[in-house]
Amino acid sequence: MKPAPFNYRAPDKLTEALDLLATYGSDAKVLAGGQSLVPAMNFRLNRFALLIDINRIRELEYIRIDGQVLRIGALTRHRDIEMSPLVREHAPLVAEAVRHVAHLPIRTRGTIGGSLSHADPAAESPAIVLALDGTLVLQSRTGARSVRATEFFQGMFSTALQPNELLVEIQLPVAQPGQRFAFEEVSRRRGDFAIVGVGAMVNLQHGRISQARFAACGVGTGPVRLRAAEQLLEQQVPTAALFARAAAAAAAAVDPQTDIHADAEYRRRLLAGLVERVGMRAAGLSEGAKRD
Amino acid sequence: MTELHKIRVEVNGALVERTVEPRRLLSDFLREDLGLTGTHVGCEQGICGACTILLNGRAARSCLIFAVQVDGAKVMTIEGLSNSGAVRHLQDLFSKHRALQCGYCTPGMIVVAYDLLQHLPSPTAQEIRDGMSAALCRCTGYVGIIEAVTEAARERVAAVDCATPVHMTSD
Numbered sequence: 001m002k003p004a005p006f007n008y009r010a011p012d013k014l015t016e017a018l019d020l021l022a023t024y025g026s027d028a029k030v031l032a033g034g035q036s037l038v039p040a041m042n043f044r045l046n047r048f049a050l051l052i053d054i055n056r057i058r059e060l061e062y063i064r065i066d067g068q069v070l071r072i073g074a075l076t077r078h079r080d081i082e083m084s085p086l087v088r089e090h091a092p093l094v095a096e097a098v099r100h101v102a103h104l105p106i107r108t109r110g111t112i113g114g115s116l117s118h119a120d121p122a123a124e125s126p127a128i129v130l131a132l133d134g135t136l137v138l139q140s141r142t143g144a145r146s147v148r149a150t151e152f153f154q155g156m157f158s159t160a161l162q163p164n165e166l167l168v169e170i171q172l173p174v175a176q177p178g179q180r181f182a183f184e185e186v187s188r189r190r191g192d193f194a195i196v197g198v199g200a201m202v203n204l205q206h207g208r209i210s211q212a213r214f215a216a217c218g219v220g221t222g223p224v225r226l227r228a229a230e231q232l233l234e235q236q237v238p239t240a241a242l243f244a245r246a247a248a249a250a251a252a253a254v255d256p257q258t259d260i261h262a263d264a265e266y267r268r269r270l271l272a273g274l275v276e277r278v279g280m281r282a283a284g285l286s287e288g289a290k291r292d
Numbered sequence: 293m294t295e296l297h298k299i300r301v302e303v304n305g306a307l308v309e310r311t312v313e314p315r316r317l318l319s320d321f322l323r324e325d326l327g328l329t330g331t332h333v334g335c336e337q338g339i340c341g342a343c344t345i346l347l348n349g350r351a352a353r354s355c356l357i358f359a360v361q362v363d364g365a366k367v368m369t370i371e372g373l374s375n376s377g378a379v380r381h382l383q384d385l386f387s388k389h390r391a392l393q394c395g396y397c398t399p400g401m402i403v404v405a406y407d408l409l410q411h412l413p414s415p416t417a418q419e420i421r422d423g424m425s426a427a428l429c430r431c432t433g434y435v436g437i438i439e440a441v442t443e444a445a446r447e448r449v450a451a452v453d454c455a456t457p458v459h460m461t462s463d
């Protein structure tokens with residue numbers, strides 16, 4: 001099938017895009033990399049009067065360090081994040097996870113902002129931004145607001161974004177000494193959406209876990225923070241037995257969906273296996289059976 | 293009534309100017325407006341890779357881009373890559389290794405392989421498998437495709453190794 005007709009604007013200034021959004025609201029749709037939106041349009045799953053193409057707004061495409069914050073412009077492509085030395089150094093979890101996002105021709109177009117705004121429960125980036133406790137900057141013609149990842153994701157394909165708002169920036173705390181990271185997922189083939197994926201940050205201070213952050217994709221209606229596992233791990237000395245208990249706690253606390261890719265029970269088992277694996281690897285207890 | 297847009301695009305090195313409806317997919321623009329039917333269309337959802345082209349030198353799905361978006365850009369299709377000889381050797385290797393049967397996936401496979409070798413001049417076996425998973429083939433079972441790309445990569449490495457000293461002495 002082909003998309004329903006629409007009018008098209010490709011502003012090259014952020015303010016112009018925000019003006020268009022203010023005027024058209026929910027009659028308009030924002031086009032970033034198009035790697036999720038255009039398939040939906042081709043299947044006529046949506047219809048709107050105006051498509052606002054933000055690909056010419058170069059001021060939304062950047063990666064920079066600002067004190068203790070890594071700032072990523074919403075229009076930054078997955079591929080550019082993958083290749084960025086700044087991301088590798090200051091947000092190694094992002095660098096590791098983004099390599100699992102789709103295939104190269106998709107990663108060169110798809111953007112981090114599009115991925116977060118789309119909020120596919122199987123997507124890697126929302127889970128990573130949640131695990132890192134990132135902040136998203138949403139802007140409309142009347143101003144900008146900062147929303148924490150925990151409040152941004154609101155369920156299946158749904159976020160805190162209002163129809164007149166654009167996601168403009170993703171802010172991530174830079175990695176601190178002692179923090180270790182790991183991401184792993186299970187998918188049918190490299191580049192496919194994860195069936196389940198888990199990202200972890202473990203902060204080791206004097207042989208104890210001072211802080212643990214775990215988040216998963218594929219086990220809920222959106223990205224899921226695994227707080228039960230985190231609570232079990234914090235202040236403890238990392239051991240294989242401890243991570244096995246944390247994995248069981250994480251699996252017991254989630255409510256995965258059954259769909260054509262996997263049933264709920266299988267997802268729960270994958271989650272337990274992945275929590276254990278990334279936890280052990282982040283804590284330096286295993287070299288990590290890296291799939292590949 | 294939707295507004296029409298005038299676009300100027302460099303396709304395979306030649307400047308073309310057309311008027312398009314915003315909903316015109318780049319894949320349909322290439323095939324139907326320009327007659328470049330080497331770009332195949334399988335799924336229109338980004339999965340099969342048959343429609344892969346180079347946009348400003350990087351592989352992209354032409355079924356997920358609107359023609360109106362490529363105003364001012366450079367598009368290279370399988371026709372351009374073939375005619376310039378850039379993928380001649382890959383094509384020969386596909387033939388040698390029986391990497392095609394019906395041929396429907398082949399234009400996309402060649403563009404994906406070309407792009408992969410541009411990004412990774414000496415890929416590992418796993419990188420070749422991962423990279424080539426960006427396109428689907430319903431006939432061959434992939435073995436010949438992987439062999440063809442592996443041989444192309446190996447020859448490239450050999451060619452670069454031999455060329456290096458010559459290049460260095462001429463500097």
Ligand SMILES: Cc1cc2nc3c(=O)[nH]c(=O)nc-3n(C[C@H](O)[C@H](O)[C@H](O)COP(=O)(O)OP(=O)(O)OC[C@H]3O[C@@H](n4cnc5c(N)ncnc54)[C@H](O)[C@@H]3O)c2cc1C
Pocket residue numbers: 029030031032033034035036037038039074075100101102103106109110111112113114115117118120122123124125161165166167168191192193194337338339
């Ligand atoms: C074959 C295939 C495989 C894929 N595999 C994976 C995978 O394994 N993992 C994964 O995570 N993703 C995968 N994707 C999706 C890909 O990562 C997309 O790039 C991403 O989900 C959406 O980003 P985009 O820039 O393409 O957004 P678009 O498709 O342009 O937009 C997506 C949605 O977000 C909105 N939007 C976009 N940008 C903004 C903004 N700045 N502010 C407000 N709203 C905005 C749009 O209006 C739209 O509703 C795959 C896609 C394909 C086609």
Ligand code: FES
Pocket residue numbers: 332333334335336337338339340341342343344353354355356
């Ligand atoms: S037709 Fe474009 S990826 Fe299948």
Ligand code: FES
Pocket residue numbers: 391392393394395396397398428429430431432
């Ligand atoms: S040769 Fe038939 S689909 Fe690949």
